[in-house]
Amino acid sequence: MRIARRAIMAFTGGAFASAITSSAEASHDPAPRLADAVARYKVEHGLRSVLFGVWVGEQKLLRRALGFSGSGEPVRLGMHFRAAVVTTTYVNALLLHLADRKRLDLDDKLSRWFPRLRSADKVTLRMLSLNTSGYPDYLASQAFLSGKRSVLLHHWTAQELIDLALSMPMQFEPGKSFGYSHTNAVILGEALQRATGTPIATLLQEAFLRPNRLYNTEYPSSIALRAPFLHAFSREFGRFEDSTMWDPAWVSHSGLMNSNLGDVARWIRLLGSGAVLSSKSQKLLTAPATVGLGKNAPDLYYAMGVIVANGWIMQNGLYFGWNPVMAYRPSKDITIVVNTTIGGQSDPDKSHGLQILKQSVDILTPDQRIPERYA
Template structure:
């Protein structure tokens, strides 16, 4: 099969990456005034705490070093705007916004903006699935064919293999017909069944469980399982059972291209003609359970320890201890040393969480259990820099400073 010229809905330990375009999107960044916030709620990590040196204290000198590093990478990578938050209990918080939310008006980025979070949606969808596992509604080792008809190898592929990206199914967002349909009419809605049809027209890539291959198709199927077994729409289930109990009132599963204000505009080169465009009003239904959600810096600050530990901020369990233990089994993804993928979650050099990317936006929400440190970064571009996602470039620059023994260096892995 011939590849399309760009990648869509990347994230996690693999990127659907095929060509790099080089249109400059914005001028250099502008730093906002510092803003400190209280330390995040204490949440106990499951099992023994990994050994390792503490992150550096977020002193004024370290904060200035971070400011300079973020601004440098934004200038080099043509990132219009970014929001960054770092929190460790017992230390001052680091919250900054840099650059612009709108290149046309010069409106500055601010910490409270709504942002599209792309593949971080996967962490919410899989959390919903794991709650149904705890309720004995589904089993991780059930075949997907028990719940959804017409899946290639549906009698062999398990829900576990879908969640851990080892199904062997073709990634619908790599289909040239899908790419053409989306980019010629970015505001069109897609149904889950339409997305699956793009995948199922292709043969399977390998037999279930043979290897890791990051695939949005897997999450569309898991979203359908959640809906079937819960009797609720996916967004309604996530709101009632995941985000509301976590206190995440500004995290939502949008209807159509609805985007709460204030939000940042998002800049992409994943277009039909290859020219840069503002994708803020694109309809994210094509990402659905794999990438449609919206959130804020403060809400993702809550989510990082919640998804990494399986506990809500009040200490109650989001998923059982036994299920969370299974979730955090993160075997190495392909040949990527230090990067492993579990059940809708990754571990990159000790940082547990997920990243997200879809046209115009990127995000990174990770948690370091050894120090209970949370790092969140939100960007309003998805244009690669030297073959890497901008969120990876920024995450590496930040963690090189704050946690030199745990540098976030997500490898570049190409699929297809």
């Protein structure tokens, strides 16, 4: 079993035309070109389904639901799906939200809540958010590398995942480099619960979901998906099979949330535009604090739970056949959301959603493309 197949973040009309781009090539309504590109990609890569949407401001430019969900059931725009790494953006935004309200400080040491955790006296909440803590990724443990179905579908607790990660050596000294690790999000989620004495599901409801009418988004308490839901498929264990109800507990606070196309679009625009955070926290959200660490560069870097790619604020999820991708361009007020599921012949280790997103960006803002090396 390959880790890439389970990675949540793969980092290593015409009236809108003037708002979208200054390019003469895209001066006409881009919607037909977008629709054609999405349809062609689906066919060429044998995808089972594609959910796709582009908005300029609050106006819908194009939405598409292509393909099938379960046995012969057509995909519908409102279907719910596992939101994967979208969860990470919520958890990191929650950290900034709580800091805005003086309920904690970004430079609080983990020892405040985890006195016996390794390096807790050196690692801060900020380091967890930026993935500069040095904590190893539990996905690199022998348990997960074994490829056993019983391991991946075990109902993992957050503490079990943390213990598994800390059975391995640190990647580097805290704060000295960058290393994406799901462990950071798990510890961060647990820290926020301990800091507030409140379950993370409640914190997210109070901070973001209820105030912003994100009624189709939830931090679930079970593996259930709210109807109507999209079916996903995977070849994680060799054969092509329905993975919809596989237990996602192993992603924990880095990927447990469920949502739908409209809510994901609304969320990334709220987050990217600064509507849910203070101006100070909004700057921190996308600041190039990791540039120069690892492979982070000015045109492509990991910030606080989001990736900043040539000015696009985005995230890209991939696990168990779910592939939600979202992006927002503040200067143009453009939102793009894609969610794909694979067919029997599709490449399961490729983020097809990211490729569709990149093609869409090429059409909408050809002078502001997502770097090609981000694949």
